[in-house]
Amino acid sequence: MDTLNPNWFLRARLKTRQLLLLIALDDHRNIHRAADELHMTQPAASKQIKDLEEMLDVRLFDRLPRGMEPTIYGETMIRHARMALTSLSLAHDDIVALKAGLTGQVEVGVIMTPAMALLPRAIADVKAQAPLLRIGVHMEHSSLLIDRLRRGTLDFMIGRILERDDSLGLIYEELTEEPACAVARVGHPLLEQDKLAIGDMVNLPWILPPHGSILRHRFDMMFRKAGYEPPSNVVDTTALLLVTALLQQTDSLHVMPLEVARYYASLNVLAILPIELPCRMDAFGIIRQKEHLLAPGAELLLASVRSAAAAMY
Incomplete structure (x- = not known):
């Protein structure tokens, strides 16, 4: 493909209707429905796309028996068309x-x-x-x-x-950066201790982000590096409403970003446990x-x- 100058679209006399047509084709994947949406004839719509492809010297859409599928070049033009029209x-x-x-x-x-x-x-x-x-x-x-x-x-x-x-x-x-901390309900027995260690929390119930999340991976690695298997009594969820309800009704612990925990602690919804976790988000x-x-x-x-x-x- 030849290198286009920065103002190629001026030379091509790029039309707003061509941008709208690119988006309609992306939405419908069918030239007839896209043309109908823009009140164009199908031949006129096809010519608009063909003119754009000739100017760019690439194929923007694959013509398939059941419709049209954007190529990698088409996807790029569609993304920029959406941004241009939004602007x-x-x-x-x-x-x-x-x-x-x-x-x-x-x-x-x-x-x-x-x-x-x-x-x-x-x-x-x-x-x-x-x-x-x-x-x-x-x-x-x-x-x-x-x-x-x-x-x-x-x-x-x-x-x-x-x-x-x-x-x-x-x-x-x-x-x-985003450090994490351990939290529990207000009045939890662990809050009576001056300082906790990782081993104090291994056998307790936890509410954790699901496997596959960054925080869960680093939480599990925190226990392994300390010589323990990660807790096995676990509820997996990221729903804060459920997390806070479970914390208040059980002796479960939870790991969350420190700034979020401070907010909920200020509302007396939960309390931050006396341990600095070697665990943080990016x-x-x-x-x-x-x-x-x-x-x-x-x-x-x-x-x-x-x-x-x-x-x-």
Whole structure:
């Protein structure tokens, strides 16, 4: 494939309708249904795709008996088409925001630990400055949030990059590491001891993240390195509502990020056990797309997150 100049799309006279057609084909995988959605004829839709393929000198879709399947080149163009149209759809909101003060919409993704203290602090600061700014918060695992970030449905996220390939095209600003701690119900007998050891907790019931999770692996390795088999009396769950209910009704223990535990301890829902665990999660940070221009409201929230992190960590 010939190297395209940075402004190839100007030379190609790339049309918004072609971007919409790429997305419709990705959604329907059928040229007839995609054309119908855009009120085009099927031949016109086919010509639009053919023109784009000729300009790029690649095949964007495989024509199959039952429809059309995007190639790796097609998937790349579809991803960028979604991001471009998302950016265009927000342009009007940005203009209005600049004219009338900060309004509009910000979409941010976050994992559990920064959702407990860091992000609420940043949001409170932003709302004091721009009360009309609408802030959408999505709390999920990092891998799912990164997928949404790449699709253009998030302005930025606070989470982890777990695989090297996940970092392609992204900017990562590390904020802090995430130590873990052991917790129990308020009034648990172990809280009467001044200091605990790993061996004191081997034969007790535990509520743990399921096998396959990073925290569960490091929890198990913590016991093995201390010369013990990991606890066998275990309930596997990540549902915090169930975890807190089980803690209050039993003598079970639980392992969770220290910042999350401090939040629940401040509400007297649980207590942190007197032991410093040699067990921690990977660091998390701010993740955003390279060369992605943020709206004014998103820039304000991002700056507030950085400021709150500097004060907290």
